[in-house]
Amino acid sequence: MLIDRNGLPTEDVWTYVAADVSDAANDGSAAGPVSRDTVLPLDAWLAADAQGVAPAGIRVQGHEDPERLAALLPKLALVVIEFPKTRDGRGFTLAKFLRDKWQFTGGIRAAGPLLPDQLAMLWACGFDSLLSPSNVPTARWREAALAAQVRAGRPRTLLARLTA
Template structure:
C-alpha cells in the first residue's frame, strides 16, 4: 500500500481501492475509493452510508462529470495515468474553484515528486506516494519555492496585489 502524505505529514492510509472483485457488501465497513461511475451509481440508488465512500476520478474524465460529485464527499482521488498528463491538475483546480469541493483532494498514480508543489497549488491536500519515497525529499518538494508569483488555490492573490 502506498504511503499517504496529507497536509505535509505522513499519515496512515485507511482508504482501499475498490475493484470489481470486491462485492458491494464490503462497502459497509472500512473506507473505500470507488471509480466515479460506481460512486455515482450508488449515489443514485440512495446508498444509505456514503460517508465512508470516496471517489476515484480517472485523469481523462470530462470536466462536466465533476459537477456530479457532491461537495460532501470525504475524498476525491484523481489518478494520473502518466506524469506527462497534466489533465489531473485541471481536474483538481476545477473541483476546488468551480464546484466548491472542500474535502480531501488526493493525487494518485504516476506523477513525479517534482510536481508536488504544483499539485498543492492546484488544491491537492494529500498524495499517495511510493513506499520507497524518502520523506525529506517529499517535504522539500512540497516547499520548493518560497515566493509564489501567480494566484492559485493556495494563494488567491498574485504577488503584486499582496505587496500593495
C-alpha cells in the first residue's frame, strides 16, 4: 500500500516489475509492454534505456552509488529506494544525495521493512511517499505523520525554546 506525506493511504499509479521478471520485460516477452508508469530495477532500466524504451521509474537498493544514478535523473520521474532491513540507513543517505546534491525534483519513494518510527527521518531526507509493509496497519503511519508534524512545529534547540 502506498502511503503519502500525511501518513494516509493513496492510489498508486505506478506498475512495479520485480527483479526476477525484469529480463522478460526487456526482451518483450513480459505480460505487456513497458509503459512510462513502470518501475524497473536498475539493471533492467539500464537495458531498457539502451533500447530507447526506458520508463520514468527506477528501483534501486540503498547501497547504490549515488554518482551512478546522477546521470539518469533527468530521465526519471520516480526513484524507489529499497531498504533491505529496518536498521540499514544507506537509503536515507541516497535520498539526501538525490535531493540536495543533484536537486532531483521527482518522486522519491521508500520500500522495504520500514517502521512508522522512521517516518519523520524519511521525510527529512527527501522521501515523499513509501510502500508500506503489509504487516504495519495504516493507522500507525497516520499516527507517526501527525507526531512528526507536531515535533516539526516545536523549536529544536534549548535557546530556540527559551526565546520562543
